[in-house]
Amino acid sequence: MMRDSGKVVTVTGPIEPRKLGVTMMHEHLFIDSRGFFSEPRSKEDRKRAHQPVTMDKIGWIKAHEEHHLANLHLDDEETAIEEVLEFKKRGGGSIVDTTLRAIGRNPLGLKKVAQKSGLNIIAGTGYYTWEAHPKELARKTVEEIAQEMIDEIEQGIEGTGVRSGIIGEVGTSHPLEQNEKKVVKAAARAQQATGASITVHTGRDECSPWKVAGILEAEGATMDRVIMGHLDITTADMAKLEELARKGCCLEFDRFGSEGHFAWSDFDEPNDAGKVALVKKLIDRGHVDQVVISLDVCSKVQLKRYGGYGYSHIVENVAGWMRTKGVTQEQLDQMLIETPRRLLTLA
């Protein structure tokens, strides 16, 4: 039997699944995306790009997410605690932090936030997209990468004793880069060894989730423990989404509160009303138990402190909007409690 089968592995240790409550499946309490910063072209923009996040710049930063350096860095424990307490105050129970090595993962910070806030926090393992791959990944075999994931789930992350409870967010691009492909294959093996679910950062092309699902399937992954993330910036094509659902995947709409402002791909990201409509459509077609929703908080302007919606946006606002569109409490509980519980419980 696998270690902690039937339990959820949080950063403070294994817990009973019923203790999870309302769960955000794709968030970042700590992250350093400054490697993705790109210097703006105009002189005026270059100047503000290097200034602190202040209220007068919030609008510009939201429209140019990758052009403001400090915005791309969440590293303050006190801020993280204050922000997640806003979620807890409104009925939140658990948060999955999908930050990985090389983009600011902070296992001990997560443990502290969990202890101080009383929330359950689940940490990820694996590698993000190729831009954030350490050089040595190119030399590692699929087996070695899988073993790293298994060790982080069973023993702990980098000697901290803080264990991962989910694989990912597994970074994929479109087309899939060769080392990303190794990581996807390794994720399937680590899943079989540990019973953990896999959460995928899909690439910015509507073919990406299907390509990744195909590889996972071929590698023997348990498909009903695969979460396809960022679908709200990938496609709104029902036939394509339902095909993924038929494979068994969980469909994750994890960008509530954000709009891509044309930066991502040819696909125009729907706003929150559009995301609600998309989720409602999937519910009406019978997929309520294969949909999860989250916020992917990964920048300062998404925090309440900086004028954003914070980690509580779904429980505070989106859930109410969904109810006005006819989503029942039972369906909300399915997406926010039951399905996350199933996915986070080790097989």
Ligand SMILES: [Zn+2]
């Ligand atoms: Zn993310």
